Amino acid sequence: MNLQPFNLDEDIQKKIDTKTKPLGALGDLESIAFKIAKLQNSLMPRLLNPSILVFAGDHGLAKTGVSAFPQDVTWQMVLNFLNKGAAINVFAQQNDIELKIIDAGVNFIFSKENELIDQKIGLGTKNCLEEDAMTEQECLEAIEKGKESVRLIDREGSNVVGCGEMGIGNTSSASLLVSLLCKADIEECVGRGTGLNDEQLENKVKILSQVIKRFGDRERTPVEVLKAVGGFEIAQMAGAFLEAAELGMVILVDGFIASSAFLVAGMINPKISENAVFCHKSHEKGHALILNHFKAKPILDMNLRLGEGTGCALAYPIVKSAVAFFNDMASFESANVSSGN
Numbered sequence: 631m632n633l634q635p636f637n638l639d640e641d642i643q644k645k646i647d648t649k650t651k652p653l654g655a656l657g658d659l660e661s662i663a664f665k666i667a668k669l670q671n672s673l674m675p676r677l678l679n680p681s682i683l684v685f686a687g688d689h690g691l692a693k694t695g696v697s698a699f700p701q702d703v704t705w706q707m708v709l710n711f712l713n714k715g716a717a718i719n720v721f722a723q724q725n726d727i728e729l730k731i732i733d734a735g736v737n738f739i740f741s742k743e744n745e746l747i748d749q750k751i752g753l754g755t756k757n758c759l760e761e762d763a764m765t766e767q768e769c770l771e772a773i774e775k776g777k778e779s780v781r782l783i784d785r786e787g788s789n790v791v792g793c794g795e796m797g798i799g800n801t802s803s804a805s806l807l808v809s810l811l812c813k814a815d816i817e818e819c820v821g822r823g824t825g826l827n828d829e830q831l832e833n834k835v836k837i838l839s840q841v842i843k844r845f846g847d848r849e850r851t852p853v854e855v856l857k858a859v860g861g862f863e864i865a866q867m868a869g870a871f872l873e874a875a876e877l878g879m880v881i882l883v884d885g886f887i888a889s890s891a892f893l894v895a896g897m898i899n900p901k902i903s904e905n906a907v908f909c910h911k912s913h914e915k916g917h918a919l920i921l922n923h924f925k926a927k928p929i930l931d932m933n934l935r936l937g938e939g940t941g942c943a944l945a946y947p948i949v950k951s952a953v954a955f956f957n958d959m960a961s962f963e964s965a966n967v968s969s970g971n
């Protein structure tokens with residue numbers, strides 16, 4: 631009889647180290663496999679019905695010229711998602727990932743005859759240059775609706791979830807969140823978003839600096855910061871991350887915007903990083919600060935700057951490979967291969 635005490639961490643590491651390969655030779659795949667096995671408390675972890683939730687919402691700040699595109703692109707892209715024409719549709723389909731499109735607060739009334747999930751909080755946020763983007767009630771409702779959407783896919787048997795977004799102006803919201811939550815200079819957090827030229831970028835920095843000035847130095851909770859400068863889609867993503875962690879799901883974290891929502895969620899419950907796989911490093915400047923906060927090393931670094939959850943869909947096959955080697959590769963013993971010293 632084996633009376634050895636069960637130590638999951640040791641058993642997972644032993645399983646990785648006794649595969650037919652030099653020690654550590656599968657690099658970062660090994661740490662991803664370790665993380666998922668530990669999260670699922672299993673030596674045979676499973677990835678089931680992966681889903682990506684794309685949350686769309688509009689931003690009052692968009693009217694100040696912080697984006698290279700007009701606000702109408704948000705609703706137009708929602709229709710594009712529903713017609714399966716966007717980048718995320720293509721990559722999700724390619725990798726057998728279920729996609730759900732959610733109206734978190736787009737400034738448009740959609741017809742009901744489509745697969746859009748209606749979680750609308752309002753017709754876009756307020757302009758945070760003048761007042762808080764949301765009321766406290768709207769912010770809490772958005773977090774709760776984000777949680778509900780994860781409970782839905784949990785009921786459908788999914789244990790892996792990524793979040794994507796669409797919202798003209800939302801790199802500004804994300805930059806403000808990072809600046810305020812990580813206490814970083816706003817200039818360190820601002821990038822070109824959809825492709826601003828030098829002059830437009832200068833204007834964006836100027837506007838966002840004014841928003842920061844409006845703030846003063848008072849300490850704020852993560853929810854207070856979210857309410858002041860966030861977006862409905864960002865708040866719903868934050869809720870989705872919190873619930874996904876609560877349900878023990880693997881969380882795929884996308885680029886700058888999704889990571890800013892993850893930052894809010896991680897400041898509410900730091901334990902959620904145990905569930906997270908950071909999928910890619912965005913080209914957008916402020917993302918490095920978030921990755922640094924979580925000491926995260928993302929899977930891909932491909933200068934992507936799109937959002938929509940595209941980084942999650944692209945990195946998912948690598949996550950699958952991590953679980954596949956852990957479950958299916960032979961050990962030195964089972965394959966009769968001589969191990970090194």
Ligand SMILES: Cc1cc2ncn([C@H]3O[C@H](COP(=O)(O)O)[C@@H](O)[C@H]3O)c2cc1C
Nearest residue numbers: 697699795796797798799800801823824937
């Ligand atoms: C056609 C189009 C498709 C997109 N898909 C994602 N985004 C991305 O760009 C937006 C953020 O950048 P900014 O803050 O500069 O507006 C978000 O909607 C984001 O998801 C898109 C942007 C455009 C124009």
Ligand SMILES: O=C(O)c1cccnc1
Nearest residue numbers: 885886887912935936937
């Ligand atoms: O990394 C992102 O999420 C991103 C970057 C630029 C524009 N939209 C999204």
